[in-house]
Amino acid sequence: MKIAAIRIGKVSIPLKKPFKTALRQVHSAEDIIIKMIADTGETGFGNAPPTAVITGDSQDSIIAAIRDTIGPKLIGMDVDNLEGIMTTIDAAMLHNSSAKAALDIAVYDLFGKRHGIPLYKLLGGYRQGITTDLTISINAPEEMVADSLAAVAAGYTELKLKVGTEAALDIQRVQAIRAAVGQDVKIRLDANQGWSPKEAVRTIRKFEDMGLGIELIEQPVPAHDFAGLKYVTDQVETDIMADESAFGAYEVFQLLAMRACDLINIKLMKAGGLHNAVKIAHLAETMGIQCMMGCMLESKVGITAAASLAAGKKIISTADLDAAVLLAEDPVIGGVSFSKNQLSISDAPGLGITDVQGWQEIQ
Numbered sequence: 430m431k432i433a434a435i436r437i438g439k440v441s442i443p444l445k446k447p448f449k450t451a452l453r454q455v456h457s458a459e460d461i462i463i464k465m466i467a468d469t470g471e472t473g474f475g476n477a478p479p480t481a482v483i484t485g486d487s488q489d490s491i492i493a494a495i496r497d498t499i500g501p502k503l504i505g506m507d508v509d510n511l512e513g514i515m516t517t518i519d520a521a522m523l524h525n526s527s528a529k530a531a532l533d534i535a536v537y538d539l540f541g542k543r544h545g546i547p548l549y550k551l552l553g554g555y556r557q558g559i560t561t562d563l564t565i566s567i568n569a570p571e572e573m574v575a576d577s578l579a580a581v582a583a584g585y586t587e588l589k590l591k592v593g594t595e596a597a598l599d600i601q602r603v604q605a606i607r608a609a610v611g612q613d614v615k616i617r618l619d620a621n622q623g624w625s626p627k628e629a630v631r632t633i634r635k636f637e638d639m640g641l642g643i644e645l646i647e648q649p650v651p652a653h654d655f656a657g658l659k660y661v662t663d664q665v666e667t668d669i670m671a672d673e674s675a676f677g678a679y680e681v682f683q684l685l686a687m688r689a690c691d692l693i694n695i696k697l698m699k700a701g702g703l704h705n706a707v708k709i710a711h712l713a714e715t716m717g718i719q720c721m722m723g724c725m726l727e728s729k730v731g732i733t734a735a736a737s738l739a740a741g742k743k744i745i746s747t748a749d750l751d752a753a754v755l756l757a758e759d760p761v762i763g764g765v766s767f768s769k770n771q772l773s774i775s776d777a778p779g780l781g782i783t784d785v786q787g788w789q790e791i792q
């Protein structure tokens with residue numbers, strides 16, 4: 430099976446409510462979807478959401494990287510030569526991790542289809558069901574309380590609260606939500622780089638003193654500040670997770686060597702796809718560091734690929750794979766299915782995706 434063509438398109442999907450973090454606010458999910466066509470007529474699906482504030486990748490840069498630079502190098506390559514394809518993708522250009530992820534996911538999808546094997550089995554086959562948290566956007570405390578109560582009523586047992594705009598208000602937010610949802614709901618926080626290292630230590634110690642029962646805190650400080658992240662990790666009891674700092678395998682290697690964090694958030698769009706995300710999982714496993722499988726605001730194409738990896742690897746013990754349920758519509762036919770906070774992966778070959786509706790092709 431050889432790669433014959435790569436078609437690029439986009440989908441724009443409205444959100445149920447605006448998605449707000451310390452880094453950005455958006456009203457819709459914009460996703461670049463590729464269809465990788467094999468000479469057998471089979472299609473592999475991949476995606477790349479433009480999350481410029483985190484990955485540096487815009488819609489235009491993703492399209493140009495796939496269409497003009499990386500994609501042409503893959504035409505004619507044999508899908509069975511996974512290693513050759515992955516090294517070609519990596520060597521084609523620096524950075525552009527989202528474009529690389531889209532191509533990598535589509536190649537894995539084709540590989541799974543060619544061999545009649547679902548991706549989660551190809552990637553380790555450890556489990557078939559995953560529990561995801563639900564993300565609560567950063568808003569006034571009362572609105573976050575209402576959103577958290579609605580999430581719990583809908584069956585979510587793990588909430589990921591966005592914080593990081595103003596430490597004093599963050600304390601009010603978390604205190605109000607803990608009081609409202611009770612002690613049985615897991616609460617994790619994501620500051621999306623919003624605090625300075627000292628502000629983070631002061632704030633997290635307050636959470637601890639108040640007995641708010643925070644499971645973990647994601648990316649308290651700016652992504653580049655590895656020393657600041659280590660300072661926070663060393664100064665508090667609560668587990669600290671690297672997200673934006675843990676970009677690719679090399680950055681994760683550095684963080685682990687420094688012992689700068691307790692946990693790693695793996696995202697396909699940071700790692701550049703499954704091939705490199707597997708390396709991150711193995712690095713973390715070697716150092717005894719548990720991982721979360723995370724996502725950007727993206728369609729179910731990427732969520733299915735990420736869920737397949739999370740299902741494959743024992744070391745990926747938590748999941749923040751809620752993007753597809755934050756969308757008002759699901760244009761993806763097939764792939765992972767959701768029931769409350771449970772994701773189930775099908776035994777269909779590859780991603781198990783057969784089409785993406787509303788896909789507008791880009792010439």
Ligand SMILES: C[C@H](N)C(=O)N[C@H](CCC(=O)O)C(=O)O
Binds near residue numbers: 453564619
């Ligand atoms: C959607 C997911 N739950 C999430 O919160 N991801 C963010 C970044 C996503 C974005 O801004 O599109 C994160 O973990 O930082």
Ligand SMILES: [Mg+2]
Binds near residue numbers: 648
């Ligand atoms: Mg995060």
